[in-house]
Amino acid sequence: MVLADRAIGRLPLPTLAEAFEACRRETAEWAKTFYLGTLLMPPAKRRAIWAIYVWCRRTDELMDSPEAQQRSTAELAARLDAWEQRTRALFHGEVRDGLDLVMRDTIERFPQPLQPYLDMIEGMRMDLTTTRYASFEQLRLYCYRVAGTVGLMTQEVMGLDSAYTSAPWSDPPDTSEAAVALGIANQLTNILRDVGEDRGRGRIYLPQDELQRFGYSEEQLLAGVINDQWRALMRFQLQRAREWFTRSEMGVRWLAPDARWPVWASLRLYRGILDVIERHDYDVFNRRAYVPRRGKLLDLPFSFLIAQAR
Template sequence: MAGSALNDARLCHHGQRPGTPVVVASLEQAYEDCRQETARWAKTFYLGTLLMPPAKRRAIWAIYVWCRRTDELMDSAEAQALPQKQLEQRLEQWEQRTRGFFRGEVRDGLDLVMVDTLERYPQPLQPYLDMIEGQRMDLRQHRYATFKELALYCYRVAGTVGLMTQEVMGRDPAYTSAPWSDAPDTSEAAVALGIANQLTNILRDVGEDRSRGRIYLPQDDLMRFGYGEDQLLAGVVNDNWRALMRFQVERARQWFARSEAGVRWLAPDARWPVWASLRLYRGILDVIEQHDYDVFNKRAFVPRTGKLLDLPFSFVVAQVR
C-alpha cells in the first residue's frame, strides 16, 4: 500500500463534496484491471511492459489506461454519435477529474492507481492537460495543412506520453549520482518516441480514419506528390500514393532515430523494454512496406512470433547502446 498521499486521498463522486465516502476497488484490484485493459488493447506495448520490474510496469499500465480513456472520450463508438457541445463538456469534466487526482481525489479505481503512481513517481500535470487539448484538436480539426500543424497534434496526443512515463523509467544512477555527471535531459527523446509512434499510427490507420472524416496526412504533402483527397477517400493505391507513403514512412523512422539518443540514459531496468517497444512499433513501418503501402485493405501489424523473436535482439541493443 502506498504512503501518505494515497492514505490522505479524498474520495468523491461527480457532484459530491470531497470527503463523501464511496466504495472503490482495492489498489491491487485496480492495478489488475489496468493490466487487463492494457493487455487487451495494446498488445505490442503490453509485451514491452512485461520486461519491467513489477512496480514500474504497474505504473505504466495506470498511465496507459488514463491515456486510453482520454482517447475514448472522442473515438469510442458512443462518442461518435454525440454532438460537439456534449463532447466538449466531457473533455472539460475529464480535465477537472484529472486535476482532481493530482490533488489526491479518488472517484474510482483508475483515480486510485493514478494517485498511487503520482506518489511513487512524481510528475507535472501539464502533459496530461496537453493530451486533453489534443483531444480538443480532434474535435475541431480534421485536416492538417502542414507537418508543423500535425507535429503539434502528435506531441499532444502521444509525445506527452513520453513525458508522463519518463519519471517511471528513471535514469541510470551511473550518470546521475556523481557530481560531475553531465547526463542530458531525456525529455526531447521521450517526446520524439511518442511522436514517432503516433506518426506510425497515422500511417497504419489511414483507411480507418477516413471513415471518420479525418485525414491526418499533411495537405501540402498530398499536393506535393500529386495525390488528391478524393483519391484517399476512395482508397486508391497508385504510384503517387506509394511515393507519398514512402516519404511518410521515412519521416516516421527519422523520429524513431531521434528518440534513440535518450534510451541510453535510462535506468538499466527500463532500457530493454523501451528498446523492445521502440523496435516492435517501428516494425509496423516495415509491414506497411511489405504490403506495398496498401493500408486501405491490409492492416499492418507485427505478428506475435515476430515480437517474441525480436526480444533477444532488443536485449542485446539495450546492452551496447
C-alpha cells in the same frame, strides 16, 4: 489522498491490487505490442505504465469510442472540460474510482508534472474541430499533444541510469526531447497504419501540402486508390516516421538499466509496423499492418543485446 464523496449505491473503491490488475488486463487487450514491452520491466514500473496507459485510453475514448461518435461537438467539449477538472483534482489527491487510485499511487511513487496530461486533453480538443492538417508543422503539434506527452508522463517511471547521476558533479541528462520524439514516432506510425480507418471518420491526418506535392488527391484517398503517386507519398511518410524513431534512440542509453530493454523492444516492434506497411505495398485501406506475435518474440533477444550495448 482525499476520497471524493461517492454516490449512494455506487460500488466501493477496489483495492489497489485489484485496480492495477484491471489496468493490466486492459493494457494486454488493447495494446498488445506495448504490453509485451511492459512485461520486461520490474513490477513497480510496469504497474505504473499500465496505469498511465489506461488513463490515456480513457482520455482517447472521450473522443473516439463508438458512444462518443453519437454525441454533439458541444457535448464532447463538455466531457473534455469535465475530464480536465477531474485530472487537476487527481493531482491534488482526489480519488473517485480505481483508475484514480492507481494513478495516485503512480504519481506518488514517480512524481511528475500535470502539464503533459493537460496537453493531451488539449490534443483531444483539436479533434473536435480539426479534420485536416495543412502542413506537417500543424500535424507535429497534434502528435506531440496526443502521443509525445506520453513520453513525458512515463520518463520519470523509466528513470535514469545511476552511472549518470550518482557522482556529485553529475549533470543529469535531459531525456525529454527523446521521450517526446518516441511518442511522435509512434503517433506517425498510427496515422500511417490507420489511414483507411480514419477516412471513415472523416479525418485525414496526412498533410494537405504533401498530398498536393505528390499529386495525390483527397478524393483518391477517400476512394482508397493505390497508385504510383500514393506509393511515393507513403515512402516519404514512412521515412519521416523512421527519422523520429532515430531521434528517440539517442535518449534510450540514458535510461535506467531495467528500462532500456523494454523501451528498445517497444521501439523496435512499433517501428516494425512500418516495415509491414511496405510489405503490403502501402495498402492501408484493405489490410491492417501489425507485427505478428512470433515476430515480436523473435525480436526480443535482439532488443536485449542492443540494450546492453547502449
